[in-house]
Amino acid sequence: MARRRQAVTIKHVAADAGVSLQTVSRVINNEPNVRPEMKERVQEAIDRLGYVPSIAAQRMSGSRSYLILALNDRDRTIADWRARQGTDWVDQMLLGGMLKCAEHGYRMIFELVDTHSDHVEREILAAIAALQPDGIILTPPHSDNPQLVRFLAQQKIPFVRIGSQENGEGIPISMDDEGSARTATRHLISLGHSKIGFISGDPDYALSGWRVDGWQGEMAAAGLPTDGLLEPGDFTYASGERAARRLLESANPPSAIIASNDQMALATLEVARSLGLEVPRDLSVISFDNTPLVHFTQPPLTAIDQPIAATASMAVELIIAAKKGDPRPEALTVISADLVERGSVASCTAGTRG
């Protein structure tokens, strides 16, 4: 292949406008100390020639690459893609992150990384060296991988940790998992439910714990017991099935179950059906995440929406702000989540069962 050169470079613009390269550079980067008339003249030349700066060249000399790296867990992401069950985490990240990047002239690059591997650092170092990104977005479970977080801090690249509350390096953003769990629990309590079961998520994800905390906190606040109502899961359908079965086959089964993600809620629906329970008449179910499948279940699932797009968008904003030298937010950034009501919740008709 022929050596491809930039069609129109800063030189062409400078020549066309009759100014120096620097002046053009200043206009591109919106720097001060350019007379309005100069600026206008240059801008005209830029438009006329259709000039767009090469990010490679910008990166070579300057401090910005206009690239933001989004790191996701390799195994889980690939497994989700292959399963074709509609998990849309990546899509929502793109929706929020990519579009926000575009607004600012940045691009988002996706990268998959093994969080458990002992050479995480090498993998990431390679990506950093190759791309020289202006910032990095960490998603769960990377966000809480201490090795990784420590390593990134050393690299002095701004990074956001999505789904993280821990103090320490990097900018944490949380999707208010605890608050959402409280919302879901309160919703059920207000409908008369008092035995509310909870299926937790993968303990690798810090947010799993926060969701449990929210449920427990709200139950406690209402003076309701939680003994025997918490079952561990790991976000898989199979784990949800096991957990739901234990909950529903116990001597004192709950009238409502909150599942920490949609797959486990789907499993709960299935177990309920197999036990002859009708949802929501005999059992109310609330799920977390609000992924596509909630539309297709029988009945459609009432769910806590996980505001991934809004969070990714905010992550990009925080990185760009950090890059500009703005101070990082004093407080934890929390993106609130809504409860989306569908058909899987009803009032508790106490005494109807067992």
Place this chain on the structure above:
Amino acid sequence: MARRRQAVTIKHVAADAGVSLQTVSRVINNEPNVRPEMKERVQEAIDRLGYVPSIAAQRMSGSRSYLILALNDRDRTIADWRARQGTDWVDQMLLGGMLKCAEHGYRMIFELVDTHSDHVEREILAAIAALQPDGIILTPPHSDNPQLVRFLAQQKIPFVRIGSQENGEGIPISMDDEGSARTATRHLISLGHSKIGFISGDPDYALSGWRVDGWQGEMAAAGLPTDGLLEPGDFTYASGERAARRLLESANPPSAIIASNDQMALATLEVARSLGLEVPRDLSVISFDNTPLVHFTQPPLTAIDQPIAATASMAVELIIAAKKGDPRPEALTVISADLVERGSVASCTAGTRG
């Protein structure tokens, strides 16, 4: 922000190995004319220092950017993302394209473009100027946008047109839409169906026509009429609903319907239910694409799988090959698609219906 320099550059490696920059460069790029022992010595230094070339610098001097641009339709993609119905086209593109890129040290960058806009060229030129990608992947409906295709050809960048059969510039890859439609039709005919309705897709997409062709061809081959059995759709649920209703409420309704995508098949299922028809007993349905929702319908949909991941993977390979100077494939590259049997098809029990 401080000016960030590469931590370890080719210079460090050269010094460490006691050779010239050029030799290191040759080793990195796997070029000939390096003695094995030299190569080994350099490789050791690279490993020891954890050196990774900066793609920005590689792009600046060389002819490669190690970036491949994947262009998708802006409106439809964003609409799909927002709808959160589980359309996983983008995910499958990433699964196939991104992973294949990674194998070769390339990265894939996603970009959304308005195909109908009159400044498509400007948008794309901007992306090309900024990124200097080594290749571009066009997806429908961009693949058949003549303005765009002509423009890209002028840029002398290798580009693949997914879902395209037309001759002309660029490397076309087809997912065998006509063949798949034939497969689906043949499957139904073999089960005794003779009145097989077809709901076509958005005419903006060339593949819509090929799917119709396949159905018509196979029907003709079997000596079956198609009058009144073709209804136009545009890939939306609403259009599928209209089309299914017309088909099923006609005086001489089909015993089977092939819908050109899953959304329209879903609509068909709904219309059938509203008409008191049971699927598959009273009506067989085959859908196209095999997106996530096929798992969740009642019954699960038998569908033609659209091999997006395999196609994206192949697209990347073809671009990298073209970049290396390999001749482009003489024949059209066709990725074959499979029929995935689920629960929406049964033998035709002729005469069962009115």
Place this chain on the structure above:
DNA sequence: TTGAAAGCGCTAACAG
């Protein structure tokens, strides 16, 4: 407020 010079990290072209 503007311009000239230097160099980012790497490869192409050529010389040895």
Place this chain on the structure above:
DNA sequence: CTGTTAGCGCTTTCAA
């Protein structure tokens, strides 16, 4: 086979 030289397009000094 290996090394030297000259940039790629841009921003950062620094000087005017």
